[in-house]
Amino acid sequence: MNKKQVIFSIIILVLIIDQALKIYVKTHIPYGDGFNILGLNWARIHFIENEGMAFGLSYGGVAGKYLLSIFRIFMVSGLLYVLYKLYKADESLGFIASFSLIIAGAIGNIIDSAFYGLIFSESKFHGDIATMFPPEGGYAPFLQGKVVDMFYFPMVQSTWPDWMPVVGGEDFLFFRPVFNVADSAITVGVVLILIFYRRFFKSPSKKTDPTMTTETAEN
Template sequence: MKKFLNILSKPLTIIFLVLVIDQAVKIWIKTTMYLGQEFPVLGNWFYIHFTENPGMAFGMEFGGEWGKLALSLFRIVAVSGIAYVLFTLPKTTPKGLKICGSLILAGAIGNIIDSAFYGVIFNDSFNQLATFFPEGGGYETFLHGRVVDMFWFPLFEGTFPEWFPLWAGEDYLFFRPVFNIADAAISVGIGLIFIFQKRFFKTPAVEVNEEASQSE
């Protein structure tokens, strides 16, 4: 069991599993649902809602066709940098930090696959089920595809009170963004680094002091 868990915690294993699950869910959504179609999973709290976004994580966008191309190229450069850092970390690096880096890298790659290839290999999902390699070609060119999102958690909604700054009297919905497995992997990786930053980024002096205190 310990050996199995050790294999699961290796960066390449994490990246492979996240990518397989992410792409399997996206392809299932893309080929079985129309754009905008949804169905409840857990009452009114959790829906599978098919949407696509041309920009960043959680549906955020980045200006126009050139903006989309710039974002895709930036993603590729950023992923290359993250991969280089992750796979050149010293053996003494905490395993937890490597796991977080693997989640972030896998999530970034997952969304790059959508942006780079989905426009080429799928036709559009407006009022139809998408198919692989349609006769008329894909809905976009290379690096201009849209990211598939599907998880929506509208947990509660209401109206901000009149005394509330900036959004007084406006309606709100939590959690409004629709996201995918790749987005979740990135968010979990970044969140865990933030939570455990003191453990992940210990200075040698701190480690020596801790060892000294334990020996005493």
């Protein structure tokens, strides 16, 4: 595949997987419920929603939600422009692929914020399962939808030692955040860029000019 095909393939594949899983969770699992993945206690599908930031973080209020959604739309527009410039500059395939993952993840969560409030009924804690295109309409206006999260990996559960300041005696849980495919795509893209930064931006080795070699030999 050429670079253009890689860009479109990554973005489309991430969006399909992300949205398919979110729609399934939203319409099949009560809010706050879930199940273990492959019977593992430390790997769960656990349905929650957040106001639009990664890993369950939120930015308060209706106005804050609008600001966050608008900011993310502008941010993705800027990232798409940068990706176009990277493609035209013939940057390395690895860097372009990593950048495409970040953009795909950002778009995935924007879709939730923009449209989920319009097309789904509200998910209530341990209540009725949400329906798609309810007769009474959705639970929120445009750009006020909540992002669906479902991956939860409480791998280490313990208690902080009493002698530790501030957190001593309190419960310790790793990994606490609940996230989705879009969050994962953003994280993987950023990590790949950080790990392989030198390789992605490695300057091409200078090729020896045969003419200059001949002239040097003659001198």
